[in-house]
Amino acid sequence: MRFSGLRVLKEGLTGNTGWTPHWRDPEPKSDYDVIIIGGGGHGLSTAYYLARNHGITNVAVLEKGYVGGGNVGRNTTIVRANYFLPGNSEFYSHSLKLWEGLEHDLNYNVMHSQRGLINLFHSDGQRDAFARRGNAMINQGDDAVLLDREGVRKHLPYLDFDNTRFPVYGGLLHPRGGTARHDAVAWGYARGADTRGVDLIQNCEVTGIDIENGTVKGVQTTRGTIRAKKVAMVVAGRSGQVAAMAGMRLPIESHILQAFVTEGIKPVINHVVSFGMGHFYISQSDKGGLVFGGDLDFYASYAQRGNLPMMEHVMEAGMTLMPMIGKAKVLRSWGGVMDMSPDGSPVIDKTDIGGLFLNCGWNYGGFKAVPASGWATAHLIATGTPHDTAAGFRLDRFRTGRGLMDEEGTGSQHNLH
């Protein structure tokens, strides 16, 4: 079933009775070429690109809950390519290019909206840092515009520019940054993979990983034993538990990151605005809700909900920056379980076990990475060599100290990112 304007019109005139399910609900087979553990954004995009780019379609995605029920449905939907360090920069640049062609590629409306992202700065030193970051982005082939105070005022007239503690000096505008509809990204990749023959197996929890003589042979699941030549662990916040089934300990701590959404209101915020000094960022969904968040709660957690101190902190930061939002009522808040790595950068790599691959460590930046992460993970599984854009995401960089990618410059150890 292909989507088109004509199809929408036809279905509208005939009672919307012609729509069919977007993917099958197959029974697991006993044997696959590739098993992907985790039916979130990264797992689904990996399956999709295995089929699309490499012709590998005898693939199962095993999801313990339902497709898209994890972090890909629990984030703040921001898409950007404003990274600084080599290793990250080319990867997120590739991801943004994939986002820009995603809707045509998937024949699915993921509501990618390049409304522009503005990172605010509040001192001369911060201006220098953002000028440097902007230059790095331009060197990478992406876009960045350094705005002075009046430049920011044209875009965001509603800010409290004269705040005593954090007066607005200017901002770095990333015009191609924006948002996308998170659920649609999961559904679009799921449908694209399914159409190409991938089996999406939901309600199927992996309970063991079978390894013989240092090589992976398959997995044990709540729906029986499934054998496979290759297995990829793509489970974000649950990476520690899944890797433990293969006898591995990972450089990962799972932390909670909260987000909030208000009642729907008329359009007031047309960009993604990031207020780093207050650990606050915000955008407005197409439905009208203000979607915003802050920093980690900063203690290990799997609760998928946070505590009140960080909520209070985020609300205070929002009121400091844009007092106009104070009357909007918060409808919901939620937490995502972040797989935090010591240096704040991810891992896409082989493991020491033959045929077993690892994709984890997305910290709080996994959503924007979904297309390029799947692309690179599929490349690694299919060819055995890292994709050029993800060549820096090696697991052994922590052990050796070579190739650490500490984007924030705070140090490579837990609890600093």
Added chain:
Amino acid sequence: MRIICPHCGARDRREFTYQGDAVALERPAPDAGGAAWDDYLHNRENPAGVTRDLWYHEQGCGAWLVVTRNTVTHAVLTTDLAATVREGLA
């Protein structure tokens, strides 16, 4: 989330600073080798359930605490002075 300080009683989480896994109490010897230091610095059990981590009662008595708590429910189970736990390890 409230944490029970052995000195001060149950206090708001905001009074405490989180340091991370209580592995920090078991620092390897300088010559313990790369694998031991990699484990100490980076690799974690990262349990979904009961964990032990280090908190500092920054806005209270200044004690370092080993807090045993559940990462799924946020329940705080027991709290011990890090110094006491350290003596037990020695």
